[in-house]
Amino acid sequence: MPRIRATNFLISLLVLALGAWMIVSSTLGQARRSAATRAQGLAGWEQVYQVLTHPRCINCHTATSYPQQGDDRHRHISNVIRGPEGKGVPGLNCASCHQETNADSTGVPGGHNWHLAPLSMKWQDLNDRPLSSAAVCRAVTDRSKNHNLDGPGLLKHHEEEALVLWAWNPGRRPDGTMRTLPPLTHQEFVAATRRWVEAGTPCPTGR
């Protein structure tokens, strides 16, 4: 009898050890997968950041009372100012020149509801220098600043919003040449956003 008890005890011990090993190994595996997903998400974000800080995007995400224009991001001509709703002021609205579509014959870009991004979505400092990747990421993911968009909402915004899409169809400059495009195609931009969103919209650390 004592021998049988000892055998049972040993078997129980083995089962417990095996169970513990399975739990530990599963947790470690999950941690490795999670780390990989976060790394992929951060890599996706860095691609997104390269697009957001391209002149086609950041020229209307200013921290100042005016929009910018051109690849050199100079102050918008005609003393255009932001106005209370980001659409200029009476007599000098965005819509005074910018129509529903690009006007290639005159070189004025256009799109639906042409306007400046709100100051909560500024991606530059007051000296027109782009904010860091971490700072832009924090702003973009802050639901108190981004019209309460969660990850899927941000993805949809990047996929479908008319003025986002405009960045890949920016039309001609007044001299007839084409405006430059962001560094990724729209398809690549959406794919990078998706990787970032699926990883839980991680942001780089730092200021």
Add this chain to the structure above:
Amino acid sequence: MATYQLNVNGQRKEVTVDPSTPLLWVLREDLKMTGTKYGCGVSACGACTVHVAGVATRSCVVPISLIGERPVVTIEAIGEDPIGRAVQNAWVEKDVVQCGYCQSGQIMSAVALLKHTPKPTDTNIEESMGGNLCRCATYVRIREAIKSAAEQSK
């Protein structure tokens, strides 16, 4: 070439022009309405300002193909509007004009301002009129006239 049915100063107008033609040149060349002036051609000076669906619009950069059904009002008809009439009266009262070339655009922008902001501050005036250049520098008189028109329109 394409044919467009326009609503200009409350009247139907038909023009057959290249779709890329700016509204300014349709007004001046095809409809012979020369009150709207060509200044810079790149929306930098405001001399060509008209109203499109009530919005002060730089007609030199808006192709006719993008106007659609929206009504166009030019300097020729702005006096039929009570605020437009008040602005024109104030312009005369304050003797604003010097050479006069930019003034039709100035008046169109001033009317757009007063329709949205009946009692504008100096800042409102500077912001709304900041895109209308006057090489004779009549800016001080323009500001006085806008304030006078605001008083008249009460």
